[in-house]
Amino acid sequence: MNTLEIIGQRLRQARETVGYTPEDVAQKLGITKDELSLFESGRQNPPLSLLRKLAKLYGVFVSYFYGIYKLEGEVFNLLLNKVKELSLPPETISQVQRFIFLCSEIAKLRQKLGFPKPEIPYYTLNQESIEKQAKEVAEAERARFGLGDSVVPNLGELLEDIRIPVIRLPLGRGLSSAMVYDENFSAFILVNSNKPHQNQLIAYEYAHILQRKDRVHLNKDGQRDDFSERFVVHFLMPESLVKRLVRQHHNLTDVWVLISLRRIFGVSYETLISRLHELGEIDEKDLNRLLRANLWNLEIKLFGEPSPSVPWKISKVLWELVLTAVKHEFITTSYASDVLEISPMQIQDILYELEEIELSRS
DSSP, rough: OHHHHHHHHHHHHHHHHOOOOHHHHHHTTTOOOOHHHHHHTSSSSSOOOHHHHHHHHHHHHHHTTTOOOOOOOHHHHHHHHHHTTOOOOOHHHHHHHHHHHHHHHHHHHHHHHHOOOOOOOOOOOOOHHHHHHHHHHHHHHHHHOOOOOOEEEEEEEEHHTOOOEEEEEOOOOOEEEEEEEEEETTEEEEETTTSSOOHHHHHHHHHHHHTTOOEEEETTEEEEEOOHHHHHHHHSHHHHHHHHHHHTOOOOSSSHHHHHHHHTTTOOHHHHHHHHTTSSSSSSSHHHHHSOOHHHHHHHHHOOOOOOOOSSOOOHHHHHHHHHHHHSSSSHHHHHHHHTTTHHHHHHHHHHHHHHHHHHHH
């Protein structure tokens, strides 16, 4: 099979995997259906600029089209198959595929560079109450992170610091978050960057990692998991912290107070209001009234759509691995730009600045 045939085959496979029709692709990229057919049949060589657009649309690397890239790990294929079973739109499937490619790249670079995998505790759940176990695990994890009685402003950053990649991508509707765990590759978390309660979603997936119940977890909108939900509550909103913050406010049913608390904890209004009720801070009447109120819409009208604080583009872990690999010439700047979605020149500039900082230390 020659290069054009390989490219054509990969183009067709990538399109079919995410569920786009030839008409969809032609319309989105401003080409004709016949042109796409020529590329997919291996009869015409697509320009690199078009391959970049197609890679972004399908959630793959450009190198995949040339037959160079190979996904590592059965668990990633398992995730993709589970996503396809949910009948999600192609836009969502392509972002999950992007997540899979990034995770696979992290796993390969870790092995190539000799970087250690994160050490993640494993909690075995028994027949005791879910509530008790969730609270104990949450307290143990808060102690492990040295959080004390403080707010967790960005759980994603905490997990990145212990080398668990947290990747935020626009998943659209239908999928809030996902998790992959494999003993060979460790854990990865995917979060819908369009969702406002980032901390809650990350904590929810982290709870799944800690109990190792599934190798793959998909948090489809509206799904419930008792242990993970209670872990989120106790980890992000421990009683002592909530009580301390509550003492600073006189009226917890005040809209401004609720908006402030939601932003502090990074959770949904439902989770916040339910927690305040179970701690006896608001009564049953106010609970029902506030749960019926559309506080999220009000917050948007008052302050606009939130922009969650994302300190690292894609993932700090991925950045470090890719830049280290370029520095040691394990991969090219061209390949790195494909992974990080920035230009080779930008990568060179970043490496230069890092080198300058290192030199200034000596």
